Amino acid sequence: MDNQQQKQQPCPFCGGTEFVVGKQDGQAQVMNAGKKLTFTGVSLMHIICTNCGTVVQSFTPELDKIRRWGN
Numbered sequence: 001m002d003n004q005q006q007k008q009q010p011c012p013f014c015g016g017t018e019f020v021v022g023k024q025d026g027q028a029q030v031m032n033a034g035k036k037l038t039f040t041g042v043s044l045m046h047i048i049c050t051n052c053g054t055v056v057q058s059f060t061p062e063l064d065k066i067r068r069w070g071n
């Protein structure tokens with residue numbers, strides 16, 4: 001996905017139909033909750049409604065990293 005508008009279901013809060021993708025990374029990365037200390041966090045991508053600002057979906061494109069968390 002990129003920062004262009006995304007086509008998906010209408011926003012469940014306001015019915016808006018225009019969305020952008022934002023990236024959350026840096027010190028706000030998601031870490032493995034099962035480990036006491038880890039330095040391998042993953043970035044989150046958020047699909048955000050441009051009408052009301054609601055984050056309607058969050059996901060990580062870094063599947064290879066989170067799959068290793070189970071080990």
